[in-house]
Amino acid sequence: MRWRWLLIPIVVLPLGWLLFTGFSLDPRAVASPLIGQPAPAWTYTTLDGEELSSADLAGRPYVVNFWASWCAPCVEEHPVLSAAWDQHSDDLAMIGVLYSDSRDNAESFLDRYGRAGYPTVVDESGALAIDFGVVGPPETFFVDADGIVREKQTGPLTAESMDRHLASIGIGR
């Protein structure tokens, strides 16, 4: 009869492990089906009023960063993006995508936190965010020179995660 007491750890331990690992996951970190697939094609207007297209970036690795002025983690990662651009602008392209926000708010954000030097396109309808499967900013996609999405960062980038993701598209190795 004593073996029945073994049922308690047999049931409780796996359940505890499931709850522990489940609650420690980021619910927004949804795996992207785009990884390993060609990046969506797009043509949008930048904050400066110029037309920019994914076709203009053909043959170069590039980073697509979805951001908004109302997004606190976007403030946190802004210096990381600026530093990466300063360091690697000869080897890659970077594009910001304004997500669910106004041009005026975006300009105020850039005046306050610094203009990194790379363009931001305005996704007014949210169609580009849907094409990339964006759940909420900041989200950043790393596309290699062949136009294939290699990695996605959900949440703010750090210097360490930026270096790791850039390495996946052949930058900084």
Add this chain to the structure above:
Amino acid sequence: MSRSLPAVAIGCLLALVALFALRPGSPPTDAQRADALAHELRCPDCAGLSVADSPTSAAQEMRRQIVELVAGGASDAEVRQHFVDRYGDWIRLAPSSPVAWLIPFAVLIAGVGALTAWLVRRPSPPVPTPPISADERRRLREEAEALDA
């Protein structure tokens, strides 16, 4: 003949009810299909709301794309796949695998089974006591007599 009349009448009534219930309905309009699909898909930037129930710009754009795809002749499965290709299965509010629907019932049945087994289990048989030997019987009698004395 008159005895079987009620049975025939009930049979006819049931047949009419079945015919009414199984009649082919008119096909849904594009607007109805788009609305049904919007209720199936998750709003990407809100917590647990469908695209149909959310006012966010992402939900509005998804609704616009659903309407456009339906008007363009896409089937319901193709519309769902359009969003699954971008967001993964997560974008569907209801799980697509039938196994996921069966799990709660399987757990319920297992639980009821375990509870029933626990409630109706037979009491354990009494532990048999060894018979008293003749020597022990004699000693008991002597001690009882000593107490009486």
